[in-house]
Amino acid sequence: MFEHFSASENGERVRAEARDFIESYLKPLEAEHQIGFESEPSMDLLRQVWKASREAGLYGAQLPEQLGGRGLSVYDQCLLKEDVTASGAKLSAHVLGELGGPGRVGHLFHIATEGQMKSHLMPVVRAERTVCFALTEPEAGSDASRLTTRAVRDGDHYVLNGLKRFISGAPYADFAILMAVTDPDAGPRGVTAFLVDFDRPGVTVSADYTPISGKNVHADIRLEDVRIPATQVLGEEGQGFRLGMSRITVNRLLHCPTMTGLAMQSLDAAARYATRRQQFGQPIAGFQAIQHMLADMATDLHAARSMMLDVARRIDAGQDTREASAMSKLFCSEKAFNIADRAIQVHGGVGLMQGATVEWVFRMLRMYRIVTGTSEIQRNTIAKGYLKGYTAEGSQA
Template identity: 90%
Template sequence: MYEYFSGSENGERVRAEARDFIENYLKPLEAEHGIDFESEPSMDLLRGIWKASREAGLYGAQLPEEQGGRGLSVYDQCLLKEDVTASGAKLAAHVLGELGGPGRVGHLFHIATEGQLESHFLPVVRAERTVCFALTEPEAGSDASRLTTTAVRDGDDYVLNGHKRFISGAPYADFAILMAVTDANAGPRGVTAFLVDFDLPGVTMGADYTPISGKRIHADIVLKGVRVPATQVLGGEGQGFFLGMSRITVNRLLHCPTMTGLAIQSLDAAAHYATRRQQFGQPIAGFQAIQHMLADMATELHAARSMMLDVARRIDNGQDTREASAMSKLFCSEKAFAIADRAIQVHGGVGLMQGSTVEWVFRMLRMYRIVTGTSEIQRNTIAKGYLKRLSGKGVQR
C-alpha cells in the first residue's frame, strides 16, 4: 500500500466524501451501464453524474467557498484529485469536473463581467454547462505566437475564422474559452480570449483521429465566419495570452495528482497480479526480479508524490514555484509512465491486452508526457530559470 499523506481537516472530510461517492454511486452506476475503459457514455449519463457530484459537494470542490466550492488549498486539491484518479473508477475524471467543469473557470471569475458570470461561468459551477479551453492549432502548440485563428471587429461583433486542434474536453463542452488574434502585429499582446458558444452558426466540431487516450476526449473546433458579440470578450482585447498563462504554474502542478493516481493504479495492479500469478510452482512475487521492479515502482511513486506535495505547500504559502512546478510536471509524468511500463512488464502478455487496467493506464500516462507542455518544454523552463539565477545572483540554495 502506498504512503498515506493527510491534508487539512476540511480536506480530509472532502476526500472521505469523494471515496464514498465513488464506491456507493459511481462504480455501481458504471456496472449498471457496462462502462469500461473504451466506453463512450451518453451525454445524459454524464450530465447525471455531474449533477449528482454537485449535489454531493464534490463537483467544483476545488473552488473557493464564495464561488460555490469547498475552499480547498492546493495541497488538499492534489490529495483529492489523486484519490479520485486512484479509485479506478472508469468515469473518475467527471467527479470533479476535470474535463470541462468548474476548475477551468474558477480563476477567471475576477475578470469576467456580470453578464459573463450569469450566462457562462455560474452555469458551469452548477453543472448546467461545460467548457473547454481552445488554444492549440495545427501549426501552433506551445508557441502561441503562431496562432492563425483571427477575430475581426465588425460593429458590435467579432467575426472569427480558424481551426483549433486536439482540444481536450471539447466533445463534452457547450462553449469554449477560445484564443484568437485580434492584432497580427502585436505578438502575444494581439491575442484575445472569447467565449464562443458551440451552437453559433459557423461552428463545427469533429475529429479525424482517435488519440491514444481513446475516443471522446479531444476534438477539433472549426470556425467559419462565426459572429461573436463583443460582450463575449473575456478580460479585454489583447489579454488572451496572459489569461492563458496566468494559471500555468498552478495548472502544471495540478496535473500531477492525476499522473500519480494513475501510477498508484499501476503499482497496485502489478502487486496484486504478482501475488496471484503462478510460475514454477510459486507466485511470481517470490522472484527477486519482480520484487526489484515493484520496489523501484514504489520508490519512484513516493518520490513523485513527495515532490508534488512539496510544491503544492509552497504555492499555498505564496512562494514562486514556476520552475518547481515544471520540475514536478516533468518528474511525475516521466516516473509515472516508467511505473506503468514496469506494470505491463510484470503482467507479461496479459498486460498487452486492450481492456486491462495496466494497458489503459500506460496509454493515458504516455499522453501526459506531451499534453499541457511536453517534457522538453518543462526542461526549458527549469533550465532558463536556473541559468537566470546563476548569472544574476549566483546559485541560491
C-alpha cells in the same frame, strides 16, 4: 501499500465524501451501464454524473466557498484528485469536473463581467454547462506566435475564422474559452480570449482521429465566419494569452495528482497480479527480478508524490514555484509513465490486452508527457529559471 499523506481537517472530510460517492454511487452506475475503459458514455449519463457530484458537494470542490466550492488548499486539492483518480472508476475524471467543469473557469471570475458570470461561468459551476480551453492549432501549440485563428472586429461583433486542433474536453463542452489573433503584428500580445458558444452558426466540433486516450475526449473546433458579440471578449483585447497562462504554475502542478493516481493504479495492479500469478511452482512475486521492479515502482511513486505535495505547500504559502511546478510536472509525468511501463512488464502478455487496467493506464500516462506542456517545455522553464542565478561568465551571481 502507499505512503499515507494527510490533508487538512476540511480536506480529509472531502476526501472521505469523495471515496463514499465513488463506491456507493459511481461504480454501481458504471456497472449498471457496463462502462469500461473504451466506452463512450452518453451525454445524458455524463450530465447525470455531474449533477450528482454537484449535489454531493464534489463537483467544483476546488473553488472558494463563496463560489459554491469547499475552499480547499492546493495541497488538499492534490490529495483529493489523486484519491479520485486512484479509485479506478472509469468516469473518475467527471467527479470533480476535470474535463470541462469548474476547474476550467475558477481563475477567471475576477476578470469576467457580470453578464459573463451569469451566462457562462456560473452555469459551469452549477453543472449546467461545460467548457473547454481552445488554444492549440495544427501549426501552433506552445508557440502562441504561430496562432492563425483570426478575430476581426465588425461593429459590435467579432468575426472568427480558424481551426483549433486536439482540444481536450471539446466533445463534452457547450462553449470554449477560445484564443484568436486580433492584432497579427503584436505576437502573444495580439491574442484575445473569446467565449464561443458551440450552437452559433459556423461552429463545427468534430474529430477525424482517435487519440491514444480513446474516443470522445479530444476534438477539433472549426470556425467559419462565426459572429461573436464583443460582450463575449473575456478580459480585454490582447490579454488572451496572458489570461490563458495566468494559472499555468498551479495548473502544471494540478495535473500531477492525476498522474500519481494513475501510477497508483498500475502499482496496485502489478502487485496484485504478481502475488497471484504462478510460475515454476510459486507466485512470480517471489522472484527477485519482479521484486526489484516493484521496489523501483514504489520508490518512484513516493518520490513523485513527495515532490508534488512539497510544491503544493509552497504554492499555498504564497511562494513563486514557477520552476518547481515545472519540475513536478516533468518528474511526475516521466516517473508515472515508467511505473506504468514496468507494470505491463510484470503482467507480461496479459498487460498488452485492451481492457487490462495497466494497458489503459499506460496509454493515458504516455499522453501526459505531451499534453499541458511537453517534458521539453518543462525543461526549458526549469533551465531558464536555474540559469538566472549565474552570470554570463558562468560564476554564481
